Amino acid sequence: MAARSWREGRIDDLLAAVSELGMTMSRAAAGELLDERVQFVANQMRVTPATARTYLTEEALAGMAREIVFGFVEETPGADLMSAPRTSAVPVRFLGRVVAGLGEVQRILMVERDDLEHTRDRVAQIAHTQSHLGLLLTDQVATIDFYDEPSVQMPPALLLRVARSLETGADLVEAGLVGYEADPQESEGLPSAFRRDVDLLRTMAEQEKRP
Numbered sequence: 001m002a003a004r005s006w007r008e009g010r011i012d013d014l015l016a017a018v019s020e021l022g023m024t025m026s027r028a029a030a031g032e033l034l035d036e037r038v039q040f041v042a043n044q045m046r047v048t049p050a051t052a053r054t055y056l057t058e059e060a061l062a063g064m065a066r067e068i069v070f071g072f073v074e075e076t077p078g079a080d081l082m083s084a085p086r087t088s089a090v091p092v093r094f095l096g097r098v099v100a101g102l103g104e105v106q107r108i109l110m111v112e113r114d115d116l117e118h119t120r121d122r123v124a125q126i127a128h129t130q131s132h133l134g135l136l137l138t139d140q141v142a143t144i145d146f147y148d149e150p151s152v153q154m155p156p157a158l159l160l161r162v163a164r165s166l167e168t169g170a171d172l173v174e175a176g177l178v179g180y181e182a183d184p185q186e187s188e189g190l191p192s193a194f195r196r197d198v199d200l201l202r203t204m205a206e207q208e209k210r211p
Contacts, residue, residue: 088207092152109169133154159204
């Protein structure tokens with residue numbers, strides 16, 4: 001078996017570091033970030049890319065992972081969302097549409113072929129998010145304290161994670177993907193529907209429960 005290249009090994013290390021912080025990313029994205037960092041170091045240090053690679057130590061990769069994850073700090077990666085403060089009101093009717101949307105995103109991800117390991121991770125992550133939504137919904141009684149229709153309280157971080165997943169689905173459909181066994185004509189309307197819900201989710205995540 002041929003020895004793995006420095007780049008492939010470092011991609012593995014970066015993916016592992018990101019995973020330890022509670023998030024996932026595709027192998028392609030990790031590779032692009034690694035290449036960009038090598039070039040940046042080479043330019044700053046005025047050295048060759050080969051020399052720049054020697055500066056990308058385990059500690060440096062851990063720092064890169066933190067930069068990536070902290071970019072999503074409002075989603076509180078790795079946190080236990082079941083015990084997180086539930087300060088965002090979400091109409092039950094809208095929540096049903098969001099759960100359905102997450103199901104569609106999983107169908108879209110199922111037809112990806114570029115990075116199967118990352119795809120499995122993302123599908124599992126979205127399924128876990130659906131599970132959280134369902135459990136939090138059944139854990140409380142809907143009220144009409146915030147809206148003029150029944151609503152429940154959700155952790156803002158969970159809503160932001162859902163929004164990011166729906167945004168990913170919109171991007172993939174716009175890139176030409178059609179969900180597994182999905183109707184291509186029906187799929188055409190998904191991006192606009194997803195983005196509408198993304199905007200609503202992010203707005204709800206910023207709202208505090210009325211006293």
